[in-house]
Amino acid sequence: MSLLANGLAARGHEIFLITLASAEHDFYPLDQRVQRVGLEVTGNSAGMLGAVRANTRRVKVLRGSLRATSADTLLAFATHTNILAVVAAAGLRMRVVISERIDPAAHSEGPLWDALRLLAYQAADAVVVQTEKIGAWFRARLWRPGRVVVIPNLVLGAPRTTEDSAPLPAPxxxxxxxxxxxxxxxxxxxxxxxxxxxxxxxxxxxxxxxxxxxxxxxxxxxxxxxxxxxxxxxxxxxxxxxxxxxxxxxxxxxxxxxxxxxxxxxxxxxxxxxxxxxxxxxxxxxxxxxxxxxxxxxxxxxxxxxxxxxxxxxxxxxxxxxxxxxxxxxxxxxxxxxxxxxx
Structure with missing residues (x-):
C-alpha cells in the first residue's frame, strides 16, 4: 500500500491512508503528502457475538472517517477489510474499488467470510486482482465480470542500502x-x-x-x-x-x-x-x-x-x-x- 500511496501522491493526487490499526508502528515510510489515519479498532473478539460487535464498531468508525475525508474514491485492500469497506461506504456516493491480495482458489477465509466476500464484491465498482489466474476465478463468479481488472504490483528497482548494513560472512x-x-x-x-x-x-x-x-x-x-x-x-x-x-x-x-x-x-x-x-x-x-x-x-x-x-x-x-x-x-x-x- 505504501508504494501505491506514495506513487499516487507524487503524481498530484490527494491521498488518505486509513487503516483499522494504529499508525504508530508503521513499518514502511510514507510520502509526507500522504495523510495518515489510524483508527485503532483492531483486536481479538470472543465468540461469534463478540466478532459481530467488533466488526459493527469497525464499520461505524470507518464510515465516520470516510465521511470526514474529501475523497471521491475508496480503495480497500485484503479480504476482511474489503468486506467492511463495502458496507461502510454504502450510500456515501463514493466510488468503491477493492483489491484482493490472495488467490481464493488456493486459500479459504472460512465458509462465512468466503460467502461474504462474493456478496460484498458484487457491490464494488471494480475488483482489482494481481494475476490473470485470479482474475479468471472472479470473472466466473461475479455478476459483472467486466469490473474485474488485473493490475500487478509495482517495483521501484533495486532499493538503496544503508552503509551500516552488515552482510553475513558466509555464502x-x-x-x-x-x-x-x-x-x-x-x-x-x-x-x-x-x-x-x-x-x-x-x-x-x-x-x-x-x-x-x-x-x-x-x-x-x-x-x-x-x-x-x-x-x-x-x-x-x-x-x-x-x-x-x-x-x-x-x-x-x-x-x-x-x-x-x-x-x-x-x-x-x-x-x-x-x-x-x-x-x-x-x-x-x-x-x-x-x-x-x-x-x-x-x-x-x-x-x-x-x-x-x-x-x-x-x-x-x-x-x-x-x-x-x-x-x-x-x-x-x-x-x-x-x-x-x-x-
Missing part, C-alpha cells in the same frame, strides 16, 4: 516474510537440510509466531548453526544484494512483492509454483520453479543452483529484464484509470 540463501505457516519456512528449513551444502547458510528475515517451531526444527535436523532467524530487517535490500540465492517457499500467495524485490536486486530466485509466482518468473525463464509442499524439490533446486554460477548469473539477468513489466509508470497509470473511471 547464504535468503528468504523473507512473516513467520507463519503460509510462507512455508518449515518446508524451506527441511529442504535446506536436504541440500547437503555444509558451507551454505540459510537466513530468514521476518518475525512471527512460527519462530520457536522453526528454531526447534533446525536443531532437530542438526543445522541450527547454519539457520539464522533475523527478525524484522529494515535494510532487506542489503541482504538480498549479498545473498547467493533467494527462495520463496510459500504454500499460497497473491503476488509476492518480496520476489519482485529480489529480482530487482539481481538475486537468482527459486520459488514454489503457486498462484501468481509462475507469471512473475515467466514459467521458469527468470527463476527456478518447484512444486509447492515439496521440501526435497526445494533441496535439490538449492543444491543445483548453488553449484552453478553461470546459471545463477543467467537467471539474475533475466529477472532484472522481466521487471520492466512492473515499472511504476505503467502500473500507476493502470491504477489511475481504475480509480478515476466513471461510475
Amino acid at each position: 547464504f540463501v535468503l528468504a523473507a516474510g512473516r513467520l507463519v505457516p503460509q510462507k512455508g519456512f518449515d518446508l524451506l528449513v527441511r529442504g535446506f537440510a536436504l541440500a547437503g551444502e555444509p558451507d551454505l547458510h540459510l537466513v530468514i528475515a521476518g518475525e512471527g509466531p512460527e519462530r520457536p517451531r522453526l528454531a526447534r526444527l533446525a536443531a532437530e535436523l542438526g543445522i541450527a548453526g547454519r539457520v539464522h532467524l533475523l527478525g524484522n530487517v529494515r535494510d532487506l535490500a542489503s541482504l538480498m544484494q549479498h545473498a547467493r540465492i533467494f527462495v520463496l517457499s510459500s504454500r499460497y500467495e497473491g503476488f509476492p512483492n518480496v520476489l519482485l524485490e529480489a529480482l530487482a536486486c539481481g538475486v537468482p530466485a527459486i520459488a514454489t509454483d503457486i498462484d501468481g509466482v509462475g507469471e512473475i518468473l515467466l514459467g521458469g525463464v527468470c527463476g527456478v520453479l518447484v512444486p509447492a509442499e515439496d521440501a526435497p524439490a526445494l533441496g535439490r533446486a538449492i543444491a543445483r543452483l548453488t553449484r552453478d554460477q553461470p546459471r545463477r548469473e543467467q537467471l539474475a539477468a533475466a529477472g532484472r529484464a522481466a521487471l520492466r513489466r512492473y515499472a511504476p509508470e505503467p502500473v500507476l497509470e493502470s491504477w489511475e484509470s481504475v480509480l478515476g473511471s466513471e461510475r
Whole structure:
C-alpha cells in the first residue's frame, strides 16, 4: 500500500491512508503528502457475538472517517477489510474499488467470510486482482465480470542500502516474510537440510509466531548453526544484494512483492509454483520453479543452483529484464484509470 500511496501522491493526487490499526508502528515510510489515519479498532473478539460487535464498531468508525475525508474514491485492500469497506461506504456516493491480495482458489477465509466476500464484491465498482489466474476465478463468479481488472504490483528497482548494513560472512540463501505457516519456512528449513551444502547458510528475515517451531526444527535436523532467524530487517535490500540465492517457499500467495524485490536486486530466485509466482518468473525463464509442499524439490533446486554460477548469473539477468513489466509508470497509470473511471 505504501508504494501505491506514495506513487499516487507524487503524481498530484490527494491521498488518505486509513487503516483499522494504529499508525504508530508503521513499518514502511510514507510520502509526507500522504495523510495518515489510524483508527485503532483492531483486536481479538470472543465468540461469534463478540466478532459481530467488533466488526459493527469497525464499520461505524470507518464510515465516520470516510465521511470526514474529501475523497471521491475508496480503495480497500485484503479480504476482511474489503468486506467492511463495502458496507461502510454504502450510500456515501463514493466510488468503491477493492483489491484482493490472495488467490481464493488456493486459500479459504472460512465458509462465512468466503460467502461474504462474493456478496460484498458484487457491490464494488471494480475488483482489482494481481494475476490473470485470479482474475479468471472472479470473472466466473461475479455478476459483472467486466469490473474485474488485473493490475500487478509495482517495483521501484533495486532499493538503496544503508552503509551500516552488515552482510553475513558466509555464502547464504535468503528468504523473507512473516513467520507463519503460509510462507512455508518449515518446508524451506527441511529442504535446506536436504541440500547437503555444509558451507551454505540459510537466513530468514521476518518475525512471527512460527519462530520457536522453526528454531526447534533446525536443531532437530542438526543445522541450527547454519539457520539464522533475523527478525524484522529494515535494510532487506542489503541482504538480498549479498545473498547467493533467494527462495520463496510459500504454500499460497497473491503476488509476492518480496520476489519482485529480489529480482530487482539481481538475486537468482527459486520459488514454489503457486498462484501468481509462475507469471512473475515467466514459467521458469527468470527463476527456478518447484512444486509447492515439496521440501526435497526445494533441496535439490538449492543444491543445483548453488553449484552453478553461470546459471545463477543467467537467471539474475533475466529477472532484472522481466521487471520492466512492473515499472511504476505503467502500473500507476493502470491504477489511475481504475480509480478515476466513471461510475
